[in-house]
Structure formats: C-alpha cells, structure tokens
Amino acid sequence: MALRDSVLLIRDYENIRQILRDIYIYGCFTRDDFIEMGISGRKYDNEQRRISAYLPDKFIQKRRVDKKVLLYCSYHIEDSEKNYLSGTFRNKSFTALDVMAFFFVQQLLGERKEMTAPEILEALPNYNTTVVFTKDNLRVKLDELVEKGYIKFRKEGRTVFYSLTEDIWENFTDDELYDLNLYLKFVKNVSPLEVPYYFLEEKLHLYMKCERNLEMDNEKVFAFKHNHFFDSLDNDVLLEILRGCKSGHSLNIQMQVQELIEAFPAIVIHDSTYGRQYLYCFDNSNKKQRVIRVDKVTSVKPKKTMDSKEKSIVEGMKCFIKECWCTSGINEERKELIIEFRFDEEKEAYILRRIEYEGHEGEITKKMDGVYEYKIKIRDPDEMIPWIRSFGERAKVISSEGRNTRETIANDWKKAVTNYESI
Amino acid sequence: MNLFDETENKYFEFISYLLQNNRKYSKGEVNLLIEQLLTGEADFDVTDAIFSTKEGEELVFKYSDGQYESAIATDFPIRMGIIEQQAAKSLLENEYITHFLSEETIEKLRTNTESIPVDWSTKDIQVKNLFSSGATENGKNFGSIISLIAKAIKERKAIIYDNVREGMFEYRNVSVFPVEIEFSIMNDRFRICAFESSQNRFLKMNLDTMENIKLSSEVYEEDLEEMYQTFLKSNTRIVKLDIEPVDHVIERCFRIFSYYDRKARYDKQDNKYRLEISYLKFDETEIIKDILSLGGYATVIEPKHLQKEIYRRVLAASKLYED
Numbered sequence: 001m002a003l004r005d006s007v008l009l010i011r012d013y014e015n016i017r018q019i020l021r022d023i024y025i026y027g028c029f030t031r032d033d034f035i036e037m038g039i040s041g042r043k044y045d046n047e048q049r050r051i052s053a054y055l056p057d058k059f060i061q062k063r064r065v066d067k068k069v070l071l072y073c074s075y076h077i078e079d080s081e082k083n084y085l086s087g088t089f090r091n092k093s094f095t096a097l098d099v100m101a102f103f104f105v106q107q108l109l110g111e112r113k114e115m116t117a118p119e120i121l122e123a124l125p126n127y128n129t130t131v132v133f134t135k136d137n138l139r140v141k142l143d144e145l146v147e148k149g150y151i152k153f154r155k156e157g158r159t160v161f162y163s164l165t166e167d168i169w170e171n172f173t174d175d176e177l178y179d180l181n182l183y184l185k186f187v188k189n190v191s192p193l194e195v196p197y198y199f200l201e202e203k204l205h206l207y208m209k210c211e212r213n214l215e216m217d218n219e220k221v222f223a224f225k226h227n228h229f230f231d232s233l234d235n236d237v238l239l240e241i242l243r244g245c246k247s248g249h250s251l252n253i254q255m256q257v258q259e260l261i262e263a264f265p266a267i268v269i270h271d272s273t274y275g276r277q278y279l280y281c282f283d284n285s286n287k288k289q290r291v292i293r294v295d296k297v298t299s300v301k302p303k304k305t306m307d308s309k310e311k312s313i314v315e316g317m318k319c320f321i322k323e324c325w326c327t328s329g330i331n332e333e334r335k336e337l338i339i340e341f342r343f344d345e346e347k348e349a350y351i352l353r354r355i356e357y358e359g360h361e362g363e364i365t366k367k368m369d370g371v372y373e374y375k376i377k378i379r380d381p382d383e384m385i386p387w388i389r390s391f392g393e394r395a396k397v398i399s400s401e402g403r404n405t406r407e408t409i410a411n412d413w414k415k416a417v418t419n420y421e422s423i
Numbered sequence: 424m425n426l427f428d429e430t431e432n433k434y435f436e437f438i439s440y441l442l443q444n445n446r447k448y449s450k451g452e453v454n455l456l457i458e459q460l461l462t463g464e465a466d467f468d469v470t471d472a473i474f475s476t477k478e479g480e481e482l483v484f485k486y487s488d489g490q491y492e493s494a495i496a497t498d499f500p501i502r503m504g505i506i507e508q509q510a511a512k513s514l515l516e517n518e519y520i521t522h523f524l525s526e527e528t529i530e531k532l533r534t535n536t537e538s539i540p541v542d543w544s545t546k547d548i549q550v551k552n553l554f555s556s557g558a559t560e561n562g563k564n565f566g567s568i569i570s571l572i573a574k575a576i577k578e579r580k581a582i583i584y585d586n587v588r589e590g591m592f593e594y595r596n597v598s599v600f601p602v603e604i605e606f607s608i609m610n611d612r613f614r615i616c617a618f619e620s621s622q623n624r625f626l627k628m629n630l631d632t633m634e635n636i637k638l639s640s641e642v643y644e645e646d647l648e649e650m651y652q653t654f655l656k657s658n659t660r661i662v663k664l665d666i667e668p669v670d671h672v673i674e675r676c677f678r679i680f681s682y683y684d685r686k687a688r689y690d691k692q693d694n695k696y697r698l699e700i701s702y703l704k705f706d707e708t709e710i711i712k713d714i715l716s717l718g719g720y721a722t723v724i725e726p727k728h729l730q731k732e733i734y735r736r737v738l739a740a741s742k743l744y745e746d
Contacts, residue, residue: 006468013427025677028687028696053464065688076684078603078655087433087462094429096472096482102430103438103483103499110500125494129479148424149505165502168511168535176528182573183523187514190608192548196510199431200503206436207501210443221573223616226609227682236426242543268548272609274678277548326551357554357610386675390716393739410744415719416737420730423722 002096007046008053009093014298016054016088017233019047021295023060024085024230027072030065054088080224083189086198086232096131101141106150106164114154114161117142169207177208182221189224192270192277193242195235228275233295240300241265241279248311249302250284256296261285262303266314268294271326273386278327280320282313289317291327320379325360325387329379335401337381341372343394351394358387373398381405385412424505431504433461434469438483442499447490450474509543512536516546518559522569522613557611561631565613568636572615575601579647581639582617588632599626600643602651618647625654627705658704663724664714666696672720679713697724711736 003009010016019039022029029037034044048071052060061074108123109115115123117138124133142162145151153162169177184201188194208214231238244251244265254260263281269291270277277294306314323334343351355364355374362376378384381400385408388395397406429435437460441448448456453474457465476486484491493499503511514520515533524532553559575582582601586594599617605627606613613630620643666676668689673696677687684701702710707729714721714733723730 003469003472005472006466008464008466009432009469025681026687027685028689033689053466055463063686072686074684075682077682078652080682084462089427090431090433090436090462092427092429092432094432094435098429099435099438099473100482102435103442104495106502107442107493107495107497107499111497127479127481127485127494131482147505148428148430149508150430150502164500165508166535167500168503168508168539171535172528172531176524176531179524179528179570180532182570183514183520186519186523186606187517190519190606191517191545192550193543193545195426196506196513200507200510202436203501203503203507206439207503210440210498210501217577219577221576221604223603223605225605225607225682228608228678230681239426239543242545242547245547246542246544265547270548270550271552272550273552274675275681276678321549321551357556358552361555385718386716389718389740390712392711392715392736393743396743406744409718410741412718413737413741413744416722417734417741419719419722420734420737423724423730 003094003099006093008050009091010050011093013089013092013236016047016051019044020051020085020088021230021233023048023051023071024073024233028065028070030068030070032068050091051088054091055084059084077223077225078220080227080229081185081189081220081222083194083198083229083232085229086188086195086235088233089195089198089235096128097137097141100128100131101133101138102145102150105142105145105162109151109162109164114163116159116161120162167211169204169211174208174212174214177204177212177214180204181208181216185222189222189227189229192231192268193235193238194229194232196239198232226272228272231270231275231277234277234297237297237300238268238277238294240302241268241294241297244300244302247302248306250304250306250310251281252299252301252303253279253292253297254299255292256298259285263290263292264306264310264314266317267321269321269327273326280317280327282310282317284310289320289330291330323377324379325383328383332379334377334379335381335403336375336377337384337400337403337405338398339374339388340367340396340398341374341391341394342370342396345370348394351391354391382408385409426506428504428506431506434473437461438473439499439501441491442483442493444498445493445496447492449490453491505539508536508539509541512539512541513543513545516544522558522565525567552609554610554612558613559611563631565630568630569604569613571636571638572601572604575638576603579643581641581643582636583639584636585634586628586632587634598639598641600647602647604630616651618643618650625651655703659701660704660707660726662700662702662710662714662726662729664698664700665722665724666698666717667720668694668696669720672717676717676721679716715740 031044035041059073062069062071104124105120108120121133121138146153149165151162152165153160181204184197188197188201191197205216209216251263251265252260253263262284264284266280268277268279279292279294281290283290341355359374360376362374365373367373381403382405388397388409397409457470473482474484474491475481483494485494520529572582581598583596583598599619601615601617603616604613605616614627615630616627618625666673680700686699688697690697723733
C-alpha cells in the first residue's frame with residue numbers, strides 16, 4: 001500500500017468546495033442535477049465519495065427522493081459547537097517524505113537544543129527503501145518546516161542551526177489553558193474566519209493531552225444560533241485576501257467564469273444575515289470600484305505592492321461601508337428612506353427594540369402612541385427590502401427618494417396574498 | 424503558508440498523539456484508536472501505509488514482535504504551526520476576549536506571541552447587520568462568568584444568580600442547573616439555557632441581565648443532557664415552505680434557514696423548491712419574521728396555524744398600500 005493510492009486525500013480544496021457548499025446549503029440536488037450544473041458524473045461520484053468520508057455519518061446523510069439519491073447535511077443547533085465543515089480542511093494529501101521529515105526532524109530537535117542540517121541527516125533513520133533522505137531533499141523539507149512555523153534557524157558564520165520553535169503555552173497554567181480552550185470553542189464558530197481557530201483549538205487540545213496530561217472531555221458547552229458554517233469553505237481564499245489587505249498588495253483574483261482581474265483590496269464585508277462574504281475593492285483591470293463575492297473566487301494571488309496613489313484610491317473608498325445597508329449602491333448617492341412603524345407599545349415593545357438594534361442607527365421619532373417614524377440615508381434603499389418585509393404589517397414605506405422601494409414592497413405583498421388565496 | 428496544508432492533515436495529528444510516552448501499540452490497539460480518534464471514514468490506503476509492517480516500507484513506526492513503536496525513541500513535541508501561532512496572536516484583537524480570559528492570561532498571551540509575524544488581521548473584515556448593543560458593544564465584561572457557567576455545565580452543578588430588569592421582572596437568589604450557553608451570532612448575545620429543578624422546567628435567560636452569579640455545590644444527579652434532549656424533541660415543530668425558483672430568492676432563503684435542521688427537495692415538474700424546517704416552538708416568532716422577509720416568494724404549506732398567521736399578516740401588510 002502506498003500513500004499515493006489514496007483516493008480520499010486531495011491536493012486542492014477547490015475539488016470539493018462547490019459540491020460541498022451545495023450539499024450543505026441546499027441538500028436537494030441529485031447526481032443528475034449536478035451534471036446539469038456542469039459537473040461531470042465522474043467528478044461528482046469522486047467528490048461526493050470524499051465528502052462523505054470526511055464528515056461524520058450523523059452529519060452527512062443520504063436519502064432517496066423520487067428514486068434518486070441525494071446527499072444532505074443534518075444540522076442541529078445542539079451539535080453546532082463542532083463546526084464539522086472546518087474539519088474538511090484536514091484532508092490534504094501528503095507523501096511519505098512529508099510525514100517522515102515532519103516527525104523525525106521535530107523529534108530529533110526535541111532531544112537536542114540545536115542541530116545543523118548535516119547532523120540531522122546523520123541522525124535520521126534510514127530503514128525505508130523508497131524514501132531516502134539526501135542533503136537536498138532534507139534542505140527543502142527544513143525550509144518548509146521553517147516556513148510553516150514548526151522550527152526556526154539561526155546563522156553563525158556559514159553554519160545554520162535549526163531548533164524547535166518556542167512553546168507559546170509553556171508558562172500558562174492548566175486552568176488558563178482550559179480557559180483558552182473554551183474561548184477557542186467560541187471563536188472557531190463566531191469569527192468570520194473560522195478555520196485557523198479550528199486548527200488552533202485542535203492543536204491546543206492535543207498539546208493539553210500530550211504535554212500536560214490533562215483530561216479533555218467532549219462535554220458540549222455552547223449552542224450557536226445564526227451560524228453560517230458554510231463560510232469556512234472559503235477560508236483559504238479569504239485568508240489570502242486578508243493577507244493582501246494587511247500587506248498593501250494588489251491581488252490577482254480569478255473568479256468562476258470571469259477573466260482574471262487585478263484588484264486593490266479595501267475591506268472584506270461579512271453579512272451576518274445571509275452569511276455572504278464580499279471583497280470591496282478597486283478593480284484595476286476595469287478601472288472601477290467593485291464588490292466581489294468571496295464564494296465566487298477560485299484563486300487569489302498577491303501581485304505587487306500598491307504605490308501611494310493606489311493606496312489613496314482604496315482609502316477614499318472606505319466611507320462606502322458606513323453608507324450602505326450591506327454592499328449595494330457603489331455608484332450611488334445616499335437617498336433618504338422613510339418608514340412608518342405601527343405597533344401596540346404595551347404588547348409589542350420588542351418591535352421598537354428591533355428597530356433600535358437592527359436599524360443601523362437610523363433616526364427614530366415617536367409621532368404618536370404606537371406610531372414611529374424611522375429615517376435613514378442609505379445608498380440603496382432597495383437593499384433593505386427583506387428587513388422591511390420582516391416586520392410585515394407593522395412597517396410601511398413612506399418614501400425612498402426616487403427609488404421604487406414602496407411599489408416593490410406593495411407588489412410583493414399583493415403577490416403573497418394571491419399565493420395564499422390560491423392554495 | 425496555505426490554509427489547506429498537509430501538516431494540518433488529521434493523520435498528522437493522529438500520529439502526533441501516538442508518538443507520546445514511548446508507547447508501543449498492537450495492531451488491534453491501532454485499529455481501535457483509528458476508530459475512536461479519526462473523524463469520518465478511515466482511509467485504509469493511508470493507514471496501511473502509515474502502519475506498514477513490511478521491512479523497508481515503514482514510515483515513522485517500526486513494527487516488530489507484533490508491536491508498533493516510534494522509530495525515534497522520544498516523545499513528539501507538540502508545536503503550533505504558523506497559522507496556529509498567528510491565530511493565537513489574533514485572539515488578542517478579538518472583541519470577545521475579555522469575556523473569556525483574565526487580564527493576566529491576556530498579558531501572557533500578548534508577551535508570548537509578541538514576536539510572531541502576522542500577515543493577516545480579522546480587523547480587515549467589517550461585519551454588517553449585526554444587532555447593536557450586544558456583547559461587543561454594551562461595555563459589559565463577563566469576566567470569569569462564562570468559564571464559571573461552563574464549569575457548572577460540565578460538573579452538573581447549580582448556579583445561583585439574580586435576574587432583574589427594571590419594570591419587567593425581578594428574581595433574586597435563584598438556583599438553576601445550566602445545560603448550555605447559547606450564543607446568537609447575529610444578535611451578538613449570550614443566553615443561558617438551564618433547568619430549574621424547583622419548578623421542574625427548562626428556561627432560557629439573557630446573560631446581560633443576570634447578576635451576582637455564583638457556583639453552587641448542589642449537583643444534579645439525573646442525566647440532565649438526556650432530559651434536555653427530550654425537552655427539545657417534544658418542543659420541535661416543522662414548517663413546510665414552497666419557494667419560487669428565483670435565483671436570488673432561493674439563495675437567500677436557503678442561507679437564512681441554513682442554521683435549522685432542514686430537508687429540501689426540488690420539484691422539477693412544478694418548478695418549485697419545498698423546504699421542511701425543524702424549529703423550536705420558542706423560535707416561532709423568528710421563523711415568522713424570516714418567512715415574511717422573503718415576501719411573496721415563500722408560501723407556508725404546513726402547519727395550518729402558521730399558514731393562517733402569515734396570510735393574516737401579508738393581507739394586513741398589503742392593505743397598508745391600498746391608498
């Protein structure tokens with residue numbers, strides 16, 4: 001048996017991303033539906049086999065609809081602490097050389113404070129007949145381990161000494177580690193970027209068990225509401241975008257079915273209602289501001305350091321975030337939207353709290369008992385339609401300065417009435 | 424470093440665990456640990472390669488006398504990779520940190536991660552449509568409270584607290600057994616789900632209004648978790664929705680209900696999506712709000728009482744615009 005025979009481990013996460021997203025969010029597509037979406041039957045068979053193998057049985061399930069099998073994820077808030085989707089990032093393929101170098105080098109450096117590459121080479125076990133460590137392949141592996149943060153080096157003249165990276169938890173008490181573990185259980189679910197914290201929690205868990213002999217129970221503490229786990233499927237893309245934001249690099253961005261563009265990243269927007277993530281940027285290839293959905297991006301690579309003129313373009317774009325409801329209205333001026341809210345102040349006091357908590361600091365004025373006027377200046381009032389509709393008969397759009405928000409909502413309600421009356 | 428990296432592979436973690444205390448393992452023990460510790464289905468091509476028994480093919484374990492042992496007779500040191508180190512450092516910029524860690528622990532984390540080069544920051548993510556006045560905004564610091572409640576959950580101990588909201592309710596010195604801490608990401612609020620044994624009922628409270636929380640020594644002997652699951656099961660309801668196949672609506676609808684247990688089907692003949700959502704009775708107001716947000720594109724098919732309620736409300740909403 002050889003590692004290369006594995007059909008489950010993969011080189012590129014992109015292989016499973018879209019199919020897994022559709023299985024998790026929709027869970028209603030059969031093999032034929034995926035073929036209609038442009039995914040070959042063979043690819044679907046391979047990837048669904050992998051996805052099923054990565055996830056626990058209780059989470060990913062099969063059912064039969066109209067004689068066709070479909071995969072879906074069984075979600076329950078009581079099990080939400082686990083964040084199973086992040087775990088799919090733990091299936092990257094590896095070679096025998098990868099695994100042997102990773103463990104042997106760190107084991108050797110755990111025994112001795114510092115070692116040179118020739119000393120490590122000398123000490124490495126050499127019983128495997130196909131994986132033979134040489135000066136060259138060891139140097140590559142040492143460089144990789146340095147880059148990945150597991151070991152470090154220092155130079156003395158022309159000699160390079162390698163040592164283990166510091167144990168960052170060394171002076172933490174056991175109780176502090178338990179607190180950190182609890183905190184990570186929380187952050188790996190709540191942060192818009194989840195996978196790095198998922199990795200950290202898993203590794204801290206291992207550290208506590210192995211280095212401290214601490215008992216680690218699996219007792220559930222949290223249940224998360226309104227958690228869009230599927231965002232973790234794009235965390236590798238998001239991380240590259242965040243690196244571009246921090247370093248001030250322009251990015252080469254490849255999207256599904258679109259030309260490669262060069263973008264100056266301004267900020268990432270995470271919408272907590274629908275769990276969509278966007279990059280707000282300046283598209284330098286087409287010379288325009290743009291909002292790009294992170295889940296439509298297939299690859300991100302840094303291109304070049306932005307010069308001061310390019311950085312000032314991005315700086316000038318930052319006010320947009322405060323002026324839009326979420327991401328709509330890049331090229332628009334702000335418009336005033338006025339809504340009248342009517343409700344029973346005694347029995348439905350929560351309505352006023354909802355407006356205060358959810359209304360983006362719009363101005364609220366009491367007109368009379370049970371009647372409030374809400375005003376907000378926003379780039380695209382139409383983007384607020386789902387929120388306004390969520391109040392049902394308690395919210396009435398009065399005006400939206402040249403936008404048809406009122407008419408759109410009126411027509412929506414008419415359509416809804418027709419739907420119910422035709423049942 | 425890419426996020427999708429082999430050193431984060433689950434088999435690397437598994438091997439790290441086995442390479443401790445100079446332990447030897449029989450084949451049976453290895454198979455048992457594979458079953459217990461690895462998430463998902465084991466990949467036998469991988470496990471057979473890692474635990475090869477053939478001379479010249481062994482990787483990090485040597486096999487002799489029916490036992491696997493580490494090829495290098497020393498414990499594997501557990502170190503954080505760069506992504507994990509950076510994640511540890513970035514915890515310092517997370518707004519919830521003071522709800523979980525003491526000042527002393529925060530300071531230790533700051534000192535120990537000072538030299539870690541960080542090339543990303545979650546501060547470059549702007550979260551939109553988060554409710555205001557929540558845990559990140561209201562200035563309230565839960566300090567060690569969350570850790571205390573977690574301890575109570577694990578040890579099945581009671582907590583004693585006051586819960587006062589002026590003009591609305593006042594409870595003093597109440598004792599309950601917490602079963603979980605619920606956190607709503609959109610509402611940005613912690614709520615405590617607990618069992619009140621004196622009233623034989625489960626209840627849910629906003630942590631915001633709870634004060635003077637103390638750990639009690641009283642232990643609940645029965646299986647609270649099982650009781651809670653039974654309680655949840657008996658309070659679970661199902662709503663069936665028909666959704667029109669308009670791309671942006673379908674996407675919004677499925678995303679908004681993605682944190683409920685649900686079953687969906689696409690009916691090609693009728694060109695409709697049918698979504699069955701399981702929800703807790705106490706969340707019905709929220710379900711109604713979400714259904715209304717979809718306007719005329721989502722129609723409640725069952726249950727009838729919810730269908731009638733939504734119809735009543737859309738009819739009333741429609742009348743608002745008749746003038």
